[in-house]
Amino acid sequence: MGKVKSLRLPEGARVGSYRIVRPLGRGWEGEVYAVKEVPTEAERAMKLISRENVDSARHVTHTAWFFEQVASSRSVARYYHMGQWFLDDNEGLFYLVFERLNGPILKYYLADVGKKRLLTETHALHLLHRIAEAMGRVHVLGFAVGDSHGENILITGDAEDPRPMFCDLDPGEPDKPNKDFQRDMRELVTLARQVLRITHTSSRTKDALRHLRTAAKRPVSPETVMALGEQMAAW
Incomplete structure (x- = not known):
């Protein structure tokens, strides 16, 4: 299984309470964007996940739960919340919002x-x-x-x-x-x-x-x- 196809979201596009700044990378499950929270302008990282790339909504909520469990380790990006962005169907995309970390891979x-x-x-x-x-x-x-x-x-x-x-x-x-x-x-x-x-x-x-x-x-x-x-x- 290769990396997911890019959503190609343009700068300024609105996803929930966030505006897209730029793409940060893609994986085998979702695509990550640098975003800014509206209206605070706080910088965050958002991972967008298509339903076709996960078994069920439970998988996404489990991922959110898991990040919350390991938050006190100070070894992972801080998880904030998850949501669902509906497009032109009833499925839409899931998203997870994290602390925006700065530094090279x-x-x-x-x-x-x-x-x-x-x-x-x-x-x-x-x-x-x-x-x-x-x-x-x-x-x-x-x-x-x-x-x-x-x-x-x-x-x-x-x-x-x-x-x-x-x-x-x-x-x-x-x-x-x-x-x-x-x-x-x-x-x-x-x-x-x-x-x-x-x-x-x-x-x-x-x-x-x-x-x-x-x-x-x-x-x-x-x-x-x-x-x-x-x-x-x-x-």
């Missing part, structure tokens, strides 16, 4: 710092530590992240103090929220490879990656990644 952040050779070994390990820390804060609430890849993580903050934020999650299914901690651990290993491969390879980085791979082969509890994050801080 991890995939492009790594490409940029790699090209400029700005990511030192210490900075790379610190960034990896912060990603694990953000994931661990979700885990200790009893939920998994899912889809932890380079296009679903934004890097806020600055180069000295990057703060990774998950801008999208795999919420699981209604009545069965995502608690696949083992999958998250495997995805953390993949992220570690992506982060560490653009810096100088040393025994330090090799040991860090080896440690993560070993941990991913063992049973993972909600506290595992948080404990790993604490260990990474010492690397």
